[in-house]
Amino acid sequence: xxxxxxxxxxxxxxxxxxxxxxxxxxxxxxxxxxxxxxxxxxxxxxxxxxxxxxxxxxxxxxxxxxxxxxxxxxxxxxxxxxxxxxxxxxxxxxxxxxxxxxxxxxxxxxxxxxxxxxxxxxxxxxxxxxxxxxxxxxxxxxxxxxxxxxxxxxxxxxxxxxxxxxxxxxxxxxxxxxxxxxxxxxxxxxxxxxxxxxxxxxxxxxxxxxxxxxxxxxxxxxxxxxxxxxxxxxxxxxxxxxxxxxxxxxxxxxxxxxxxxxxxxxxxxxxxxxxxxxxxxxxxxxxxxxxxxxxxxxxxxxxxxxxxxxxxxxxxxxxxxxxxxxxxxxxxxxxxxxxxxxxxxxxxxxxxxxxxxxxxxxxxxxxxxxxxxxxxxxxxxxxxxxxxxxxxxxxxxxxxxxxxxxxxxxxxxxxxxxxxxxxxxxx
Amino acid sequence: xxxxxxxxxxxxxxxxxxxxxxxxxxxxxxxxxxxxxxxxxxxxxxxxxxxxxxxxxxxx
Numbered sequence: 369x370x371x372x373x374x375x376x377x378x379x380x381x382x383x384x385x386x387x388x389x390x391x392x393x394x395x396x397x398x399x400x401x402x403x404x405x406x407x408x409x410x411x412x413x414x415x416x417x418x419x420x421x422x423x424x425x426x427x428x429x430x431x432x433x434x435x436x437x438x439x440x441x442x443x444x445x446x447x448x449x450x451x452x453x454x455x456x457x458x459x460x461x462x463x464x465x466x467x468x469x470x471x472x473x474x475x476x477x478x479x480x481x482x483x484x485x486x487x488x489x490x491x492x493x494x495x496x497x498x499x500x501x502x503x504x505x506x507x508x509x510x511x512x513x514x515x516x517x518x519x520x521x522x523x524x525x526x527x528x529x530x531x532x533x534x535x536x537x538x539x540x541x542x543x544x545x546x547x548x549x550x551x552x553x554x555x556x557x558x559x560x561x562x563x564x565x566x567x568x569x570x571x572x573x574x575x576x577x578x579x580x581x582x583x584x585x586x587x588x589x590x591x592x593x594x595x596x597x598x599x600x601x602x603x604x605x606x607x608x609x610x611x612x613x614x615x616x617x618x619x620x621x622x623x624x625x626x627x628x629x630x631x632x633x634x635x636x637x638x639x640x641x642x643x644x645x646x647x648x649x650x651x652x653x654x655x656x657x658x659x660x661x662x663x664x665x666x667x668x669x670x671x672x673x674x675x676x677x678x679x680x681x682x683x684x685x686x687x688x689x690x691x692x693x694x695x696x697x698x699x700x701x702x703x704x705x706x707x708x709x710x711x712x713x714x715x716x717x718x719x720x721x722x723x724x725x726x727x728x729x730x731x732x733x734x735x736x737x738x739x740x741x742x743x744x745x746x747x748x749x750x751x752x753x754x755x756x757x758x759x760x761x762x763x764x765x766x767x768x769x770x771x772x773x774x775x776x777x778x779x780x781x782x783x784x785x786x787x788x789x790x791x792x793x794x795x
Numbered sequence: 796x797x798x799x800x801x802x803x804x805x806x807x808x809x810x811x812x813x814x815x816x817x818x819x820x821x822x823x824x825x826x827x828x829x830x831x832x833x834x835x836x837x838x839x840x841x842x843x844x845x846x847x848x849x850x851x852x853x854x855x
Contacts, residue, residue, distance in 0.1 A: 401811055403821050409806035411845070506817040520817060540812040560845040614847055642845030644809040
Protein backbone atom coordinates (compact mmCIF):
# COMPACT_ATOMS: atom_id res chain seq x y z
CA UNK A 369 0.00 0.00 0.00
CA UNK A 370 1.26 3.45 -0.85
CA UNK A 371 2.25 5.56 2.16
CA UNK A 372 1.24 9.20 2.45
CA UNK A 373 4.64 10.19 3.73
CA UNK A 374 8.06 8.61 3.91
CA UNK A 375 10.73 10.28 6.04
CA UNK A 376 14.44 9.47 5.91
CA UNK A 377 16.18 10.20 9.19
CA UNK A 378 14.86 9.81 12.73
CA UNK A 379 16.61 12.74 14.38
CA UNK A 380 14.71 15.64 15.96
CA UNK A 381 13.60 16.98 12.53
CA UNK A 382 12.38 13.67 11.11
CA UNK A 383 10.61 12.59 14.31
CA UNK A 384 8.74 15.89 14.64
CA UNK A 385 7.75 15.80 10.96
CA UNK A 386 6.43 12.25 11.40
CA UNK A 387 4.49 13.03 14.55
CA UNK A 388 2.97 16.24 13.16
CA UNK A 389 1.90 14.56 9.91
CA UNK A 390 0.42 11.57 11.79
CA UNK A 391 -1.58 13.97 13.98
CA UNK A 392 -3.03 15.34 10.74
CA UNK A 393 -4.19 11.81 9.88
CA UNK A 394 -1.43 10.83 7.46
CA UNK A 395 0.01 7.35 7.10
CA UNK A 396 3.72 7.83 7.89
CA UNK A 397 6.87 5.68 7.82
CA UNK A 398 10.27 6.86 9.09
CA UNK A 399 13.45 4.99 8.16
CA UNK A 400 16.83 5.40 9.85
CA UNK A 401 20.16 3.65 9.39
CA UNK A 402 20.72 3.33 13.15
CA UNK A 403 19.61 0.28 15.10
CA UNK A 404 18.59 2.28 18.17
CA UNK A 405 17.72 5.82 17.27
CA UNK A 406 18.05 7.07 20.87
CA UNK A 407 21.73 6.12 21.05
CA UNK A 408 23.81 9.14 20.09
CA UNK A 409 27.48 8.65 19.22
CA UNK A 410 27.61 11.64 16.97
CA UNK A 411 29.23 14.79 18.38
CA UNK A 412 26.55 17.33 19.34
CA UNK A 413 26.80 20.07 21.95
CA UNK A 414 23.09 19.47 22.79
CA UNK A 415 22.20 22.85 24.26
CA UNK A 416 18.87 24.66 24.04
CA UNK A 417 19.54 28.33 23.28
CA UNK A 418 17.24 30.59 25.30
CA UNK A 419 17.94 33.88 23.45
CA UNK A 420 14.69 35.69 22.71
CA UNK A 421 13.91 35.62 19.00
CA UNK A 422 16.69 33.16 18.07
CA UNK A 423 15.60 31.33 14.89
CA UNK A 424 12.37 33.31 15.13
CA UNK A 425 11.50 31.55 18.40
CA UNK A 426 11.71 32.02 22.16
CA UNK A 427 12.04 28.63 23.80
CA UNK A 428 10.85 27.78 27.32
CA UNK A 429 11.88 24.55 29.05
CA UNK A 430 10.72 22.80 32.20
CA UNK A 431 7.86 20.72 33.68
CA UNK A 432 8.62 17.79 31.40
CA UNK A 433 8.34 19.70 28.15
CA UNK A 434 9.80 22.27 25.77
CA UNK A 435 7.48 25.00 24.66
CA UNK A 436 8.01 26.75 21.32
CA UNK A 437 6.18 29.92 22.31
CA UNK A 438 6.15 31.63 18.90
CA UNK A 439 5.68 28.64 16.59
CA UNK A 440 2.94 27.39 18.89
CA UNK A 441 3.78 23.79 19.75
CA UNK A 442 5.47 21.76 22.47
CA UNK A 443 7.40 18.52 22.77
CA UNK A 444 7.99 16.19 25.72
CA UNK A 445 11.37 16.33 27.46
CA UNK A 446 11.83 14.74 30.88
CA UNK A 447 15.64 14.48 30.94
CA UNK A 448 18.28 16.40 32.81
CA UNK A 449 18.71 20.14 32.18
CA UNK A 450 21.95 21.83 33.23
CA UNK A 451 21.77 25.64 33.26
CA UNK A 452 24.45 27.43 31.23
CA UNK A 453 25.02 30.79 32.92
CA UNK A 454 28.28 31.93 31.35
CA UNK A 455 29.63 32.09 27.83
CA UNK A 456 33.40 32.47 28.30
CA UNK A 457 36.10 33.22 25.74
CA UNK A 458 39.69 32.66 26.90
CA UNK A 459 42.89 34.05 25.38
CA UNK A 460 46.22 32.16 25.32
CA UNK A 461 47.33 33.76 28.59
CA UNK A 462 43.96 33.15 30.19
CA UNK A 463 42.27 36.57 29.88
CA UNK A 464 38.56 35.82 30.05
CA UNK A 465 35.74 37.64 28.28
CA UNK A 466 32.38 36.79 29.86
CA UNK A 467 29.04 37.00 28.09
CA UNK A 468 26.35 36.65 30.72
CA UNK A 469 23.26 38.34 32.16
CA UNK A 470 23.60 40.66 35.18
CA UNK A 471 21.16 38.47 37.14
CA UNK A 472 22.93 35.32 35.89
CA UNK A 473 19.78 33.78 34.49
CA UNK A 474 20.60 30.90 32.11
CA UNK A 475 21.44 31.77 28.52
CA UNK A 476 21.18 28.13 27.45
CA UNK A 477 20.36 24.68 28.84
CA UNK A 478 22.49 21.58 28.33
CA UNK A 479 20.20 18.61 27.74
CA UNK A 480 20.42 14.85 27.33
CA UNK A 481 19.90 14.11 23.65
CA UNK A 482 19.10 10.46 24.31
CA UNK A 483 16.16 11.55 26.48
CA UNK A 484 15.00 14.09 23.91
CA UNK A 485 14.98 11.44 21.17
CA UNK A 486 13.29 8.95 23.50
CA UNK A 487 10.42 11.38 24.13
CA UNK A 488 10.02 12.25 20.45
CA UNK A 489 10.11 8.58 19.45
CA UNK A 490 7.48 7.62 22.04
CA UNK A 491 5.26 10.41 20.80
CA UNK A 492 5.60 9.11 17.22
CA UNK A 493 4.84 5.54 18.20
CA UNK A 494 1.70 6.58 20.09
CA UNK A 495 0.54 8.56 17.06
CA UNK A 496 0.89 5.45 14.88
CA UNK A 497 4.05 6.34 12.94
CA UNK A 498 5.87 3.25 11.65
CA UNK A 499 9.62 3.35 12.39
CA UNK A 500 12.03 1.10 10.49
CA UNK A 501 15.49 1.07 12.07
CA UNK A 502 18.68 -0.43 10.60
CA UNK A 503 17.38 0.70 7.22
CA UNK A 504 19.50 2.52 4.66
CA UNK A 505 17.94 4.55 1.85
CA UNK A 506 20.11 3.62 -1.13
CA UNK A 507 18.49 5.56 -3.97
CA UNK A 508 15.16 6.81 -5.18
CA UNK A 509 13.12 8.52 -7.88
CA UNK A 510 10.29 10.99 -8.08
CA UNK A 511 7.91 9.85 -10.81
CA UNK A 512 5.64 12.89 -10.53
CA UNK A 513 2.73 11.11 -8.85
CA UNK A 514 4.77 9.53 -6.08
CA UNK A 515 8.27 8.87 -4.80
CA UNK A 516 9.88 5.43 -4.78
CA UNK A 517 12.82 4.70 -2.48
CA UNK A 518 15.11 1.70 -2.62
CA UNK A 519 15.80 0.61 0.95
CA UNK A 520 18.02 -2.02 2.51
CA UNK A 521 17.15 -3.31 5.94
CA UNK A 522 16.43 -6.40 7.98
CA UNK A 523 14.28 -7.81 5.17
CA UNK A 524 16.97 -7.24 2.52
CA UNK A 525 16.65 -4.80 -0.37
CA UNK A 526 13.18 -3.56 -1.35
CA UNK A 527 11.24 -0.57 -2.63
CA UNK A 528 8.79 1.62 -0.77
CA UNK A 529 6.42 4.09 -2.42
CA UNK A 530 4.93 7.22 -0.88
CA UNK A 531 3.06 10.28 -2.06
CA UNK A 532 5.63 12.60 -0.47
CA UNK A 533 9.20 12.27 0.79
CA UNK A 534 10.77 14.34 3.56
CA UNK A 535 14.57 14.12 3.70
CA UNK A 536 15.89 14.66 7.23
CA UNK A 537 19.20 12.85 6.65
CA UNK A 538 21.46 15.46 8.27
CA UNK A 539 24.33 17.51 6.91
CA UNK A 540 25.79 15.26 4.26
CA UNK A 541 23.03 15.62 1.62
CA UNK A 542 23.31 12.17 0.00
CA UNK A 543 19.61 11.74 -0.83
CA UNK A 544 19.22 15.49 -1.13
CA UNK A 545 21.69 15.27 -4.03
CA UNK A 546 20.12 12.13 -5.53
CA UNK A 547 16.78 13.96 -5.78
CA UNK A 548 18.42 17.01 -7.40
CA UNK A 549 17.79 19.49 -4.59
CA UNK A 550 21.52 20.08 -4.08
CA UNK A 551 22.20 20.97 -7.73
CA UNK A 552 24.60 23.94 -7.95
CA UNK A 553 25.84 23.59 -4.37
CA UNK A 554 29.45 22.59 -3.65
CA UNK A 555 30.87 20.92 -0.57
CA UNK A 556 33.23 23.63 0.76
CA UNK A 557 35.20 21.26 2.98
CA UNK A 558 34.68 18.49 5.50
CA UNK A 559 35.48 19.67 9.03
CA UNK A 560 36.06 16.72 11.36
CA UNK A 561 34.92 16.92 14.97
CA UNK A 562 35.80 14.85 18.04
CA UNK A 563 34.03 15.29 21.31
CA UNK A 564 35.71 13.90 24.43
CA UNK A 565 33.80 13.62 27.67
CA UNK A 566 36.32 14.02 30.49
CA UNK A 567 36.07 13.46 34.22
CA UNK A 568 38.65 14.67 36.72
CA UNK A 569 39.47 18.02 35.12
CA UNK A 570 40.65 20.73 37.54
CA UNK A 571 39.85 24.44 37.59
CA UNK A 572 37.66 24.52 34.48
CA UNK A 573 34.32 26.24 35.16
CA UNK A 574 31.02 24.35 35.05
CA UNK A 575 27.63 25.74 33.96
CA UNK A 576 29.46 27.40 31.08
CA UNK A 577 30.08 27.29 27.36
CA UNK A 578 33.78 28.00 26.90
CA UNK A 579 35.91 28.76 23.87
CA UNK A 580 39.72 28.84 23.99
CA UNK A 581 41.32 30.93 21.25
CA UNK A 582 44.91 30.97 20.06
CA UNK A 583 47.63 28.84 18.47
CA UNK A 584 48.67 27.56 21.89
CA UNK A 585 45.36 25.65 21.98
CA UNK A 586 44.70 24.93 18.28
CA UNK A 587 46.19 26.39 15.08
CA UNK A 588 42.97 27.32 13.28
CA UNK A 589 39.88 26.67 15.40
CA UNK A 590 38.76 27.33 18.93
CA UNK A 591 38.61 24.53 21.52
CA UNK A 592 35.06 24.35 22.89
CA UNK A 593 34.24 23.09 26.37
CA UNK A 594 30.72 22.55 27.60
CA UNK A 595 28.68 20.82 30.25
CA UNK A 596 27.90 17.11 30.20
CA UNK A 597 24.84 15.26 31.47
CA UNK A 598 26.98 12.13 32.12
CA UNK A 599 27.91 13.12 35.69
CA UNK A 600 28.29 16.27 37.82
CA UNK A 601 32.05 16.17 37.31
CA UNK A 602 32.08 15.57 33.55
CA UNK A 603 32.80 18.18 30.86
CA UNK A 604 32.73 17.82 27.07
CA UNK A 605 35.74 18.96 25.02
CA UNK A 606 35.13 19.54 21.32
CA UNK A 607 38.19 19.53 19.08
CA UNK A 608 38.05 20.04 15.34
CA UNK A 609 40.29 19.04 12.46
CA UNK A 610 40.44 19.06 8.69
CA UNK A 611 41.82 16.58 6.15
CA UNK A 612 45.06 15.06 7.42
CA UNK A 613 45.05 17.38 10.44
CA UNK A 614 43.13 15.03 12.69
CA UNK A 615 41.26 16.16 15.82
CA UNK A 616 42.93 13.42 17.90
CA UNK A 617 46.39 14.93 17.34
CA UNK A 618 45.15 18.37 18.44
CA UNK A 619 43.51 16.84 21.51
CA UNK A 620 46.74 15.09 22.45
CA UNK A 621 48.63 18.39 22.18
CA UNK A 622 45.97 20.11 24.30
CA UNK A 623 46.46 17.54 27.06
CA UNK A 624 50.26 17.32 26.90
CA UNK A 625 51.43 20.76 25.84
CA UNK A 626 49.02 23.69 26.17
CA UNK A 627 47.93 26.22 28.80
CA UNK A 628 45.26 23.65 29.78
CA UNK A 629 47.81 20.89 30.52
CA UNK A 630 47.75 21.52 34.32
CA UNK A 631 43.92 21.41 34.28
CA UNK A 632 43.90 18.07 32.47
CA UNK A 633 46.72 16.17 34.18
CA UNK A 634 44.34 13.93 36.17
CA UNK A 635 41.53 13.87 33.63
CA UNK A 636 40.27 10.64 32.07
CA UNK A 637 38.23 10.10 28.93
CA UNK A 638 34.86 8.51 29.69
CA UNK A 639 33.34 8.83 26.22
CA UNK A 640 34.32 9.71 22.64
CA UNK A 641 31.99 10.90 19.90
CA UNK A 642 32.68 12.17 16.41
CA UNK A 643 31.34 13.55 13.18
CA UNK A 644 32.41 14.64 9.73
CA UNK A 645 30.20 17.18 7.97
CA UNK A 646 30.13 18.49 4.43
CA UNK A 647 29.94 22.26 4.65
CA UNK A 648 27.33 23.53 2.16
CA UNK A 649 25.48 26.81 1.80
CA UNK A 650 21.81 26.72 2.72
CA UNK A 651 19.24 25.55 0.13
CA UNK A 652 17.11 28.59 -0.67
CA UNK A 653 14.54 26.30 -2.32
CA UNK A 654 14.49 23.17 -0.15
CA UNK A 655 11.88 21.28 -2.21
CA UNK A 656 11.49 19.82 -5.67
CA UNK A 657 8.48 17.92 -6.94
CA UNK A 658 7.28 15.62 -4.17
CA UNK A 659 10.43 15.94 -2.07
CA UNK A 660 11.19 18.33 0.81
CA UNK A 661 14.59 18.57 2.55
CA UNK A 662 14.49 19.77 6.16
CA UNK A 663 16.81 20.47 9.09
CA UNK A 664 20.55 20.14 8.55
CA UNK A 665 19.94 18.44 5.15
CA UNK A 666 19.13 21.92 3.84
CA UNK A 667 21.09 24.17 6.20
CA UNK A 668 24.36 26.05 6.25
CA UNK A 669 26.36 24.44 9.12
CA UNK A 670 23.48 23.67 11.48
CA UNK A 671 19.93 24.43 12.58
CA UNK A 672 20.71 22.94 16.04
CA UNK A 673 18.21 20.68 17.80
CA UNK A 674 15.51 23.26 18.47
CA UNK A 675 15.66 24.49 14.86
CA UNK A 676 15.42 20.89 13.65
CA UNK A 677 12.20 20.38 15.66
CA UNK A 678 10.73 23.57 14.19
CA UNK A 679 11.59 22.31 10.69
CA UNK A 680 9.87 19.00 11.47
CA UNK A 681 6.78 20.71 12.82
CA UNK A 682 6.41 22.96 9.75
CA UNK A 683 7.25 20.09 7.37
CA UNK A 684 4.48 17.90 8.85
CA UNK A 685 1.97 20.68 8.19
CA UNK A 686 3.43 21.36 4.74
CA UNK A 687 2.97 17.73 3.63
CA UNK A 688 -0.62 17.66 4.93
CA UNK A 689 -1.38 20.82 2.96
CA UNK A 690 0.21 19.42 -0.19
CA UNK A 691 -1.96 16.30 0.05
CA UNK A 692 -4.91 18.60 0.51
CA UNK A 693 -4.17 20.26 -2.83
CA UNK A 694 -2.50 23.37 -1.43
CA UNK A 695 1.07 24.55 -1.92
CA UNK A 696 2.50 23.54 1.44
CA UNK A 697 6.11 23.19 0.30
CA UNK A 698 6.21 26.77 -0.92
CA UNK A 699 4.76 27.93 2.39
CA UNK A 700 7.45 25.88 4.17
CA UNK A 701 10.20 27.49 2.03
CA UNK A 702 8.89 30.94 2.92
CA UNK A 703 9.04 30.11 6.63
CA UNK A 704 12.49 28.47 6.22
CA UNK A 705 13.96 31.52 4.49
CA UNK A 706 12.65 33.86 7.18
CA UNK A 707 13.34 31.89 10.36
CA UNK A 708 17.07 31.13 10.17
CA UNK A 709 19.87 33.68 10.39
CA UNK A 710 21.96 31.84 7.79
CA UNK A 711 19.16 32.51 5.30
CA UNK A 712 18.65 36.15 6.32
CA UNK A 713 22.21 37.37 5.98
CA UNK A 714 25.16 36.88 3.73
CA UNK A 715 26.67 33.80 5.42
CA UNK A 716 30.11 34.68 4.10
CA UNK A 717 30.05 37.99 6.00
CA UNK A 718 29.04 36.09 9.11
CA UNK A 719 32.05 33.82 8.62
CA UNK A 720 34.34 36.83 8.43
CA UNK A 721 33.09 38.02 11.81
CA UNK A 722 33.89 34.62 13.31
CA UNK A 723 36.91 34.24 11.10
CA UNK A 724 39.13 36.87 12.67
CA UNK A 725 39.25 34.72 15.79
CA UNK A 726 39.03 31.17 14.52
CA UNK A 727 38.66 29.89 10.96
CA UNK A 728 41.49 31.36 8.85
CA UNK A 729 42.64 33.16 11.98
CA UNK A 730 44.26 36.51 11.29
CA UNK A 731 45.16 37.47 14.85
CA UNK A 732 48.40 36.39 16.54
CA UNK A 733 48.26 35.02 20.08
CA UNK A 734 49.60 38.23 21.65
CA UNK A 735 46.96 40.25 19.77
CA UNK A 736 44.22 37.98 21.14
CA UNK A 737 45.71 38.47 24.62
CA UNK A 738 45.73 42.24 24.15
CA UNK A 739 42.08 42.44 22.99
CA UNK A 740 40.77 39.99 25.59
CA UNK A 741 42.63 41.76 28.42
CA UNK A 742 40.83 45.01 27.48
CA UNK A 743 37.42 43.33 27.61
CA UNK A 744 38.09 41.05 30.57
CA UNK A 745 36.80 43.39 33.28
CA UNK A 746 33.71 44.60 31.38
CA UNK A 747 30.14 43.33 31.36
CA UNK A 748 29.08 41.84 28.02
CA UNK A 749 25.63 41.08 26.71
CA UNK A 750 24.29 37.67 27.72
CA UNK A 751 23.22 36.49 24.27
CA UNK A 752 24.41 32.96 23.64
CA UNK A 753 23.83 32.20 19.97
CA UNK A 754 26.54 31.90 17.35
CA UNK A 755 25.33 34.93 15.37
CA UNK A 756 24.98 37.47 18.16
CA UNK A 757 28.11 36.66 20.19
CA UNK A 758 30.64 37.64 17.46
CA UNK A 759 28.65 40.83 16.81
CA UNK A 760 28.61 41.72 20.50
CA UNK A 761 32.29 40.85 20.84
CA UNK A 762 33.37 43.10 17.96
CA UNK A 763 31.02 45.90 18.99
CA UNK A 764 32.71 45.94 22.40
CA UNK A 765 36.20 45.72 20.86
CA UNK A 766 35.48 48.70 18.58
CA UNK A 767 34.61 50.83 21.63
CA UNK A 768 38.37 50.74 22.29
CA UNK A 769 39.27 51.68 18.72
CA UNK A 770 41.18 54.89 19.57
CA UNK A 771 43.24 53.03 22.15
CA UNK A 772 44.02 50.16 19.75
CA UNK A 773 45.06 52.64 17.04
CA UNK A 774 47.52 54.26 19.46
CA UNK A 775 48.88 51.07 21.11
CA UNK A 776 48.80 48.61 18.23
CA UNK A 777 48.66 50.19 14.76
CA UNK A 778 49.24 46.85 12.99
CA UNK A 779 46.36 45.23 14.86
CA UNK A 780 44.21 48.30 14.16
CA UNK A 781 44.78 47.74 10.42
CA UNK A 782 43.89 44.05 10.71
CA UNK A 783 40.49 45.05 12.07
CA UNK A 784 39.71 47.24 9.03
CA UNK A 785 37.17 44.85 7.51
CA UNK A 786 35.29 44.48 10.79
CA UNK A 787 35.30 48.27 11.28
CA UNK A 788 33.83 48.66 7.77
CA UNK A 789 31.03 46.16 8.52
CA UNK A 790 30.20 48.11 11.64
CA UNK A 791 30.19 51.42 9.76
CA UNK A 792 27.91 49.90 7.13
CA UNK A 793 25.50 48.96 9.90
CA UNK A 794 25.88 45.21 9.24
CA UNK A 795 26.07 44.52 12.96
CA UNK B 796 39.71 -5.27 -1.88
CA UNK B 797 37.65 -3.07 0.36
CA UNK B 798 37.95 -0.51 3.11
CA UNK B 799 37.80 -1.78 6.69
CA UNK B 800 36.83 -0.17 10.00
CA UNK B 801 39.06 -0.74 13.03
CA UNK B 802 38.36 -0.88 16.78
CA UNK B 803 38.96 2.89 16.91
CA UNK B 804 35.36 3.32 15.64
CA UNK B 805 33.18 5.42 17.97
CA UNK B 806 29.93 4.50 16.20
CA UNK B 807 29.07 8.00 14.95
CA UNK B 808 27.92 6.76 11.54
CA UNK B 809 29.57 9.53 9.52
CA UNK B 810 31.13 6.98 7.14
CA UNK B 811 27.73 5.49 6.28
CA UNK B 812 26.38 8.92 5.32
CA UNK B 813 29.34 9.46 2.98
CA UNK B 814 29.37 6.02 1.31
CA UNK B 815 28.03 6.48 -2.24
CA UNK B 816 27.03 2.82 -2.63
CA UNK B 817 25.48 2.11 0.77
CA UNK B 818 28.16 -0.41 1.71
CA UNK B 819 28.34 0.62 5.38
CA UNK B 820 25.84 -0.30 8.07
CA UNK B 821 25.66 -0.45 11.85
CA UNK B 822 26.49 -3.77 13.44
CA UNK B 823 24.66 -5.27 16.40
CA UNK B 824 27.43 -3.99 18.70
CA UNK B 825 26.63 -0.40 17.65
CA UNK B 826 29.80 0.06 15.59
CA UNK B 827 29.90 0.27 11.81
CA UNK B 828 31.06 -2.30 9.24
CA UNK B 829 31.88 -2.19 5.52
CA UNK B 830 30.35 -4.90 3.35
CA UNK B 831 33.34 -5.91 1.16
CA UNK B 832 31.01 -7.25 -1.53
CA UNK B 833 29.51 -3.77 -2.04
CA UNK B 834 32.50 -1.48 -1.30
CA UNK B 835 33.99 0.19 -4.39
CA UNK B 836 37.13 1.37 -2.54
CA UNK B 837 36.50 5.05 -3.28
CA UNK B 838 37.88 6.16 0.09
CA UNK B 839 35.08 8.66 0.90
CA UNK B 840 34.52 7.04 4.30
CA UNK B 841 38.22 7.23 5.16
CA UNK B 842 38.38 10.96 4.45
CA UNK B 843 35.27 11.69 6.54
CA UNK B 844 36.06 9.51 9.57
CA UNK B 845 36.76 11.89 12.49
CA UNK B 846 38.80 9.31 14.43
CA UNK B 847 40.86 7.78 11.59
CA UNK B 848 39.32 4.36 12.09
CA UNK B 849 39.03 3.50 8.38
CA UNK B 850 41.72 2.37 5.96
CA UNK B 851 42.05 0.42 2.72
CA UNK B 852 42.51 -3.26 3.48
CA UNK B 853 46.12 -4.28 3.06
CA UNK B 854 46.92 -6.86 0.44
CA UNK B 855 47.41 -10.12 2.22
